[in-house]
Amino acid sequence: MRDLSHGDDAAAVNSLRSAVMRLGRRLKHQRVDESLSPTEMSVLGTLARCGSATPGELARKEHVQPPSMTRIVALLEAKGLVRLEPHPDDRRQKVVTQTETAEAMLEQSRRKRNAWLAGLAAELDDEEWAKLRAAAPVLEKLAHL
Amino acid sequence: MRDLSHGDDAAAVNSLRSAVMRLGRRLKHQRVDESLSPTEMSVLGTLARCGSATPGELARKEHVQPPSMTRIVALLEAKGLVRLEPHPDDRRQKVVTQTETAEAMLEQSRRKRNAWLAGLAAELDDEEWAKLRAAAPVLEKLAHL
DNA sequence: TATTGTTATACTCTATAACTATA
DNA sequence: TATAGTTATAGAGTATAACAATA
Numbered sequence: 001m002r003d004l005s006h007g008d009d010a011a012a013v014n015s016l017r018s019a020v021m022r023l024g025r026r027l028k029h030q031r032v033d034e035s036l037s038p039t040e041m042s043v044l045g046t047l048a049r050c051g052s053a054t055p056g057e058l059a060r061k062e063h064v065q066p067p068s069m070t071r072i073v074a075l076l077e078a079k080g081l082v083r084l085e086p087h088p089d090d091r092r093q094k095v096v097t098q099t100e101t102a103e104a105m106l107e108q109s110r111r112k113r114n115a116w117l118a119g120l121a122a123e124l125d126d127e128e129w130a131k132l133r134a135a136a137p138v139l140e141k142l143a144h145l
Numbered sequence: 146m147r148d149l150s151h152g153d154d155a156a157a158v159n160s161l162r163s164a165v166m167r168l169g170r171r172l173k174h175q176r177v178d179e180s181l182s183p184t185e186m187s188v189l190g191t192l193a194r195c196g197s198a199t200p201g202e203l204a205r206k207e208h209v210q211p212p213s214m215t216r217i218v219a220l221l222e223a224k225g226l227v228r229l230e231p232h233p234d235d236r237r238q239k240v241v242t243q244t245e246t247a248e249a250m251l252e253q254s255r256r257k258r259n260a261w262l263a264g265l266a267a268e269l270d271d272e273e274w275a276k277l278r279a280a281a282p283v284l285e286k287l288a289h290l
Numbered sequence: 291t292a293t294t295g296t297t298a299t300a301c302t303c304t305a306t307a308a309c310t311a312t313a
Numbered sequence: 314t315a316t317a318g319t320t321a322t323a324g325a326g327t328a329t330a331a332c333a334a335t336a
Contacts, residue, residue, distance in 0.1 A: 002274070004263040012278040013263045014255070017172060019284035021258075024169020026288070027162060037326070056294060063174075068327050070296060092294040092335045110159070113166075118149040118158045120290050128283045129147070133157040135280030138273045139164035143171075145265050182303070201317060213304050215319060237312045237317045293336070301328075306321105313316070 047098040192243040
């Protein structure tokens, strides 16, 4: 395995870290619905990526304690963004599924953030944008490793 | 100004947004001191970038109300991470300056996150890493636009 | 007996409103 | 009269502890 802790490699890593954290923070501020907390949004994102899940699974994925997830799921249900159904095999558990409303809201949220980022990137010159486009799939691979 | 809302450009923007947000979240979880809240860390980062500031300036930069900043600054002072001094020209104001302890902590935090990111990036092949290195300065420019 | 989810309760962080000191 | 900062208080979000239902 490669070592990236020296010289130009280390500088590039440092630059990437700083830029990704700053851009990530600014993207997070572009919100489409102020009434949803960050964790509520994150739960919807997880459901969109991974499909239905039990409250326990969601709590583990969001790094939140089970009682907190109970409350979050109840709030999302009250807002019509998720449905709760009985688990087919285990009567202790429940299955949380997102509604069409939630999917539409997530899509709107993605659009808003994409538009904001595209506005920033439009300030780059052709060569810079080409470098970014070439790196986009690599960044995505990195983010999912 | 360029339009990046169609075709391959739009796909690249979407890919960048998703990857940056996900990587940013994961980087944020790499923390060196669990006892500092996200805003406290962010205030230290701002002081490191911009030098000393008054509580009011910090509140505006962190998008937090003045009373919240009063509390945050008091906590940071109690932890020995900032010093409070009287403002030279205006006796209503105060000047917040970070201590050497805070600088050392921030440096340790950067190191930990760089190491984590370098560990991820080490999984990439040579061509992928070259693309990322080429894009790093562009991402930094984007993050500061 | 172990596990899933809930209820009851407390703590942390931030906000708004009202106040003090200085400009 | 306006501004910088603080104090008092309330609300949102999360945690821990104790409990109920099911495996």
